[in-house]
Amino acid sequence: MGAHHHHLHEGESLREAAEHQLKARGEQWTEMRAAVFEALAEFDKPASAYDIAEAVSKRLDRRIAANSVYRILDLFVTTNLAMRVESANAYVANAHPGCLHDCIFLICDTCGTTSHIDNDKLSTGVRDAAAAAGFEAVRPVIEVRGKCGTCD
Amino acid sequence: MGAHHHHLHEGESLREAAEHQLKARGEQWTEMRAAVFEALAEFDKPASAYDIAEAVSKRLDRRIAANSVYRILDLFVTTNLAMRVESANAYVANAHPGCLHDCIFLICDTCGTTSHIDNDKLSTGVRDAAAAAGFEAVRPVIEVRGKCGTCD
DNA sequence: GGATCGAATGAGATATTGTATCTTATAGGG
């Protein structure tokens, strides 16, 4: 388990935290970005860009193209408002946008539910192991496919 | 670095090791599978299924469809003859097919070259952290994006 | 006010990656 505690935002307060974080990076908090973030945050599983495009299209009652969503998701990932789950080709909202971690995703192959844990000892270990091999780690990807507690 | 040493196969001897390993699993070593394995082993970077389809098409001088390649790659992954690099949607041949590890990929974002290390302490740590969160780890995915020694 | 510039988004095409289904070929066991 991560040995530390975050204030986990949810609902309105999460949206506000995200807005604040994005603005702090000198980026705009537009209607479109708000819609993408809120749609993303409402999914209880990692959502693909197309899932989000569909959700946002409903929300705004007009068709939103995938490329717009990809652009915004890329921005969210670089500003730590969202994370990409590589092994699922999908995205999740970051519940504590202000806080930077190498996070570890646990993805249930049965129900698709994904949780994430932080473990600085492990992620540091991965970075160190890379460094020992002469490799400069920029972005560790640590994901575990398996079975969650409720699917046992 | 991994704290242990494998006999790393290469060229003909790697092909033979792969053939042996596949047969030991009760699977056939067909011309097609051999062609896919050899094409895969010749790439110095992770290869996509379509890259491989193209290479095999040249090698056999007839068009090989992607789905055949996917079928064979899936087989190779389940029999540990190859591994999938999730963050690159690509595959690499396993240089020591008889030996089972949770491996750690180091993928250079500059040149694409990918190496892999084994570190049982880390992969066990990841599995344990998952277990501590009530999650049954089946397949850890540990990959590091960054910059390799020669691209510094 | 109008000209201009840059950031954000729209529109659509296209590229890439992955699956499903149905048919045909072929290897091995009776």
Next chain:
DNA sequence: CCCTATAAGATACAATATCTCATTCGATCC
């Protein structure tokens, strides 16, 4: 030699990702 199971071919399609160019909208400057 025939039967069956496995492998591979053919084709269509679905899902994911990127590219190019056009448009919109503020902000700024004149």
